Amino acid sequence: MNLSDTVEAKSEEHNPPPTQDRVISLDDLNCGNCFDILKKKGFKDEVEKLTENGLTPSTVLDTTTEELEQCGISRPAINVLKDISEGLYTCKIVNDPIHGHFEIHPLCVKIIDTQQFQRLRYLKQLGAKYYVYPGASHNRFEHSLGVCYLAGEFVSMLRKRQPELNISDNDILCVQIAGLCHDLGHGPFSHMFDDKFLPAARPGNKIKHEQLSVEMFDFLVESNKLSSTFEKYGLTEEDRDFIKEQIADPLQKSGRYHGTRASKKGFLYEIVSNKRNEIDVDKWDYFARDCHMLGFRNNFDHIRCMKCARVLSVDGELQICFRDKEVGNLYDMFHTRNTLQRLACQHRVGNIIEAMITEAMLEADKVTSIIPGKNGEHWKIWESVDDMEVYQKVTDDIFQQILWSNDKALEKSRKILLKIQNRELYKCVGQTRRSISEKLEDEKIKEELFTILRDNNSDLTREDIVTHSVTMDYGMRDQNPIEHVRFYGKKDPKKPFKIPRNEVSNFIPENFAEQLIEIYCKKKDGKSITQATEAFKKWISKYTVSGDNSKGSEHTVSTAGTSTANSPLQNVPNQEITSHLSYD
Structure with missing residues (x-):
């Protein structure tokens, strides 16, 4: 060990290890005083040495490593100063x-x-x-x-x-x-x-x-x-x-x-x-x-x-x-x-468009692989999630990639996306809300609707009907999230407690989740819309009559863009409704 190593070893011996980690936080940088940061990190003795050598917080960051070593500053303290200097110029x-x-x-x-x-x-x-x-x-x-x-x-x-x-x-x-x-x-x-x-x-x-x-x-x-x-x-x-x-x-x-x-x-x-x-x-x-x-x-x-x-x-x-x-x-x-x-x-028109984009992507995956991968190979869209190098290339641009492709295999997908561009959207023929305790799966809904259509001798096929269902809640399905929160009071801020719903307000809902079900028809001619609408009415009446849908459920039936019964905006104050710029 040479003399300089001995001096550095003794210097570090008198400096206790940093009281915190070496990370330089934004709070540190914002304090504007690198000496305070050094003290916080456990280098109080180093600050005294810097002061003795005539260095100040504004000049020490311009001092070279060699000059700092000559002042007897340890390598860990020098590294902290370097981090401070770099942080000041690289934060955005x-x-x-x-x-x-x-x-x-x-x-x-x-x-x-x-x-x-x-x-x-x-x-x-x-x-x-x-x-x-x-x-x-x-x-x-x-x-x-x-x-x-x-x-x-x-x-x-x-x-x-x-x-x-x-x-x-x-x-x-x-x-x-x-x-x-x-x-x-x-x-x-x-x-x-x-x-x-x-x-x-x-x-x-x-x-x-x-x-x-x-x-x-x-x-x-x-x-x-x-x-x-x-x-x-x-x-x-x-x-x-x-x-x-x-x-x-x-x-x-x-x-x-x-x-x-x-x-x-x-x-x-x-x-x-x-x-x-x-x-x-x-x-x-x-x-x-x-x-x-x-x-x-x-x-x-x-x-x-x-x-x-x-x-x-x-x-x-x-x-x-x-x-x-x-x-x-x-x-x-x-x-x-x-x-x-x-x-x-969960805007009705937005859901329709997402259903159409989903269909276009599924059709594309059936016929070809369009996502560029490694070594010139191509992957299907659904396969991309298995490899992050491939998945990083999958974005909203997939819409344009399919729309402007010259690949004849993508013709069916292109037609679907072109309908979105031309606003030739599937029609929502019915909407209903159900208790989450009576939740229905999409496949069951579709099967029951198709059975009704078949019994009515409808020309519509299973592929002509699209179902969409989603759980609307406060984030924890049918639970009230506030029941999982603890509060404290002014008198005893160290004592946590719950606040029951009935002690807050009588306006707070009793139910915190419901299932939203929407039915779309791909065909837009009057006959098809009428058949799909009648099938939906018959389907929803089946649950209403049986009592299966009696817990405050409501339903909306719309044909050719005209809705009756309850609007999606039903409980919204007028001033909130008029502030929306919505393009249906």
């Missing part, structure tokens, strides 16, 4: 229409500047609802940036308010990255792909975008050689596992979390995707963003909600709880979700 400022100006951590910037993340620019947040609402042009890309920002804000507020939680900079950065990458696995037209196309193309093989997001995250890190970059910013392989756990849902059936942070920091899993009660920053961003782009009014205040949050011990496990006076605000949040579902996400 985003001007977002929803959250205003905010900064993005340098490691998040590295992730954003990859082919896999940029793919999100070509996935519409609301899928084919853009064909109904001209304002719904926003994409998964900007939503992911917003979730990243809100995730960092939320966990930073918790750390500032409750230092005893020992939330580290590592934790904050991991939560931000989870928010950034939680939607990497979405396919063409977002939820249409995993809710409609994949179940039809791969029956019995349930694949959700959360699972695909984890696989795409691994592929992103591997293909862009980012492992060393993660290590540079202080994140280990265990931290990457924690990021994936937040995306994939680590909540067990027992109601407890499992994972790398589950034992002491399980509450961190409730920030990006909260499966305990569905209150998370993913929803906060898309509520605000979707309402803004659609022209709806958003009554939920997510900033106030964050400020009223605390982490408390509930049955031996740390959970995020909210101030008791916030219970009304949280019910407003779920009402906003329901409003978006009714008026946008």
Whole structure:
């Protein structure tokens, strides 16, 4: 060991290990004083040496490594200074229409500047609802940036308010990255792909975008050689596992979390995707963003909600709880979700268009393989999810790819998409809502309708009828999510408790889920529409008479674009209805 090694060894011996991880957070960079950051990281003696040598926070970042070593500064402290210097120049400022100006951590910037993340620019947040609402042009890309920002804000507020939680900079950065990458696995037209196309193309093989997001995250890190970059910013392989756990849902059936942070920091899993009660920053961003782009009014205040949050011990496990006076605000949040579902996400015309796009993609897969893969080979659309290198090429552009293809094999798919372009859509001949306890499967509905058509000597075939059913709920099927939330009061902020529904308001619904069923007819001539409509009326009367549909269910029958009975906008105030620009 030479003299310089001895000096460095002694210097490190007098410096205790950093009190926190080496990660330089945005909060650190925003404090504007690198000496304060060094002290926070456990290098108080190094700061004194820098001061003795006439260096200041404004000059030390321009000092070379050799000059710092001559001052007796240890290598770990020099590395921290390097990270500070790089962070100041590589973090990005985003001007977002929803959250205003905010900064993005340098490691998040590295992730954003990859082919896999940029793919999100070509996935519409609301899928084919853009064909109904001209304002719904926003994409998964900007939503992911917003979730990243809100995730960092939320966990930073918790750390500032409750230092005893020992939330580290590592934790904050991991939560931000989870928010950034939680939607990497979405396919063409977002939820249409995993809710409609994949179940039809791969029956019995349930694949959700959360699972695909984890696989795409691994592929992103591997293909862009980012492992060393993660290590540079202080994140280990265990931290990457924690990021994936937040995306994939680590909540067990027992109601407890499992994972790398589950034992002491399980509450961190409730920030990006909260499966305990569905209150998370993913929803906060898309509520605000979707309402803004659609022209709806958003009554939920997510900033106030964050400020009223605390982490408390509930049955031996740390959970995020909210101030008791916030219970009304949280019910407003779920009402906003329901409003978006009714008026946008499950818009009748949007559902028809997504059914037609799904049909076109299924027909394309029957006759050819159009997704370019490795070594000049091509894959079918449904096969692409088996290989992330192939799947990264599958976006909303599949619509145009089929529409403008010269491949004669795609003629049937092209005709379907051309009908969408020319607004020659399938007709909705009936709509009904049922209790979720009496839920019917699509195949059973279609079989019963076809039996009625056959008995009526109808010319319509099974292929002429399209059924669409979906569960409309507050996020937890037939359960009230608020029953899974704990609150605290002003007098005793450390004592969590539940708030029964009847203590909040008599206007809160008693049922929190229903099944929406819509029937479409591909043929548009008057005879076919009449036959399909009569079959639907007979089918729905069968359940009404038998009492099977008696629990407050309602039905709508529409022919040739004219609806009777209850409108999809039935419980919406007039001022909300008139604010929508909807192209039917």
